[in-house]
Amino acid sequence: KNEVEQSPQNLTAQEGEFITINCSYSVGISALHWLQQHPGGGIVSLFMLSSGKKKHGRLIATINIQEKHSSLHITASHPRDSAVYICAPPGNEKLTFGTGTRLTIIP
Amino acid sequence: AAGVIQSPRHLIKEKRETATLKCYPIPRHDTVYWYQQGPGQDPQFLISFYEKMQSDKGSIPDRFSAQQFSDYHSELNMSSLELGDSALYFCASSPPGTRWGEQFFGPGTRLTVL
Numbered sequence: 360k361n362e363v364e365q366s367p368q369n370l371t372a373q374e375g376e377f378i379t380i381n382c383s384y385s386v387g388i389s390a391l392h393w394l395q396q397h398p399g400g401g402i403v404s405l406f407m408l409s410s411g412k413k414k415h416g417r418l419i420a421t422i423n424i425q426e427k428h429s430s431l432h433i434t435a436s437h438p439r440d441s442a443v444y445i446c447a448p449p450g451n452e453k454l455t456f457g458t459g460t461r462l463t464i465i466p
Numbered sequence: 467a468a469g470v471i472q473s474p475r476h477l478i479k480e481k482r483e484t485a486t487l488k489c490y491p492i493p494r495h496d497t498v499y500w501y502q503q504g505p506g507q508d509p510q511f512l513i514s515f516y517e518k519m520q521s522d523k524g525s526i527p528d529r530f531s532a533q534q535f536s537d538y539h540s541e542l543n544m545s546s547l548e549l550g551d552s553a554l555y556f557c558a559s560s561p562p563g564t565r566w567g568e569q570f571f572g573p574g575t576r577l578t579v580l
Binding site: 392394400401402403404407445456458459 | 568
């Protein structure tokens with residue numbers, strides 16, 4: 360069983376829609392990364408959070424450490440948000456990547 | 467702001483050749499991580515270094531070795547290259563005091579083995 364599960368695996372939405380990507384993990388962690396990988400391959404760290412909620416522009420991430428669940432929300436989605444979004448718990452200094460959620464925003 | 471620098475960005479090698487990938491972390495970051503991402507696959511952790519010492523090891527083949535130098539840059543050496551080594555290799559760095567804190571990724575080196 361994967362330690363990290365994301366849902367949905369693929370998501371296509373219209374520009375402007377509110378997007379939610381969920382991440383559940385089976386290992387005990389103290390923090391979680393949300394990363395974004397664009398089609399060109401580059402990986403960008405969006406958030407690292409250990410409790411509550413963080414907001415950066417149109418992106419909001421929430422986490423419940425006890426329930427081992429995190430969500431990434433995108434408000435007013437835009438085609439440039441199209442990417443793979445990955446949640447990754449750090450453990451013993453390495454990130455364990457899940458399969459990610461492939462998001463496509465249609466103009 | 468300075469970011470993680472990787473060189474070269476693209477590399478083409480033949481089977482059984484060797485390759486060296488370089489990573490320059492963000493200034494004052496003391497931890498470096500290497501990841502390998504095969505086509506259509508998730509990134510896989512290879513190895514990490516903290517303060518110039520190997521700190522964790524993942525699925526790194528014996529044909530690969532890496533080190534971190536006194537200026538904190540790191541090199542991943544790959545020998546006897548195989549077709550399956552074709553992948554995107556990412557380096558990431560973390561600031562001091564957060565050995566498994568937020569990781570900042572470089573743009574990656576795309577290695578193609580022919």
